[in-house]
Structure formats: C-alpha cells, structure tokens
Amino acid sequence: MTEHETNSALQNALALALVEHPRASLQELACAVGVSKATLYRFCPTRESLLERLQSSSLNAYKSAIKDANLDTAEPREGVRKLLENCYKNKELTLFTIQHWQPELLENGECIIAQEKIDAFFLRGQQSGHFRVDISAAAITECFHGLFFAMIEAERLGRVPRARVLTIIELILMEGASTASSTPS
DSSP states (O other), X not given: OOHHHHHHHHHHHHHHHHHHXXXXXXXXXXXXXXXXXHHHHHHOSSHHHHHHHHHHHHHHHXXXXXXXXXXXXXXXXXXXXXXXXXXXXXXXXXXXXXXXXXXXXXXXXXXXXXXXXXHHHHHHHHXXXXXXXXXXXXXXXXXXXXXXXXXXXXXXXXSSOGGGHHHHHHHHHHHHHBSGGGSOO
C-alpha cells in the first residue's frame, strides 16, 4: 500500500470515527481507528487541524469524483453511474462533511465550481432529452446530493445493504428525472 493510500484509508477511518464519536479526543480517535496516539499526532497534531484536513480532503475527493466522471462528455446514465461510484469511494468523508457542515463552505469558490459542473451535466442531459425539463438542473443536482447523503447514512445505520446503495440512488434519480417517467400513462 502506498503512502497516499495509507493516508487516504486513515482519513476515511478518522472521518467515520468522528461521525460515530463526534466529541472524541485525539486519543480516543487514535484508539477507534487502531493507530497509536503518536501516529495520529504526526498525521494531525490538533483536533482543529484534523477537522480542517478532513474538510479539505472531502472537497478534494468531491472535485476528483466529478472530474473522473467525465461529466462534460459522458452519456447521462453513464455519467450518473460514474459520479455515484466515484463519490462512494470516499463516502466516509461525505458523512463527516454532512455532520460537521459549516454554512461558509457554500461560499467556497471550489464548491460552487464543482456544483456548477454537475448542474451543467444535468442541463446537457435535459437538452438531449434524457432528463425532465420541468425540474431545473439545479434541483436535479440537489436531488442527487440529497439521495446520496441519505442513502450512505442509511447504509451506515444498517437500514440499506451496501450492495444496493448505488443501485437505489441511480434508479430513483434516473427514473424520477427521466423524461420517460414524466409522460402520462
């Protein structure tokens, strides 16, 4: 395992530990993820620096998920699938971000650009006739985020099996936003 993979695995484990134990000390977090206190202190010497690092990593993972989904050229169904798969790789960081949300994150220029890329993908899908036009592209983006957040939390709580999370989101999103589902029976 490379150092990057090790750091990524540690970040994801720490993000999940903070979701499950939001008031845990660094010592308790080290114990929860199975590393020594010294190892965790080398990774992040303070709780504040850990929170900042996880927020930054979460944003970077989100941006990479969008970039790697090739939303500028992807066919709508494939784009949704790739975006879901890419976001799911770092679901622990997403859970952390949801729980430790700060409104000023919405003002982050990088967050806005990332969201605009997803909006543009859904708008392109609307223009090509794949997605409903009676729901704005921005609203479809928000539905994507909301479904993803809700389903990974449901998985964490044991309410939805891991093997079904992405399939459920894709079905709800694609069927709910599809032009085929908007035609009267």
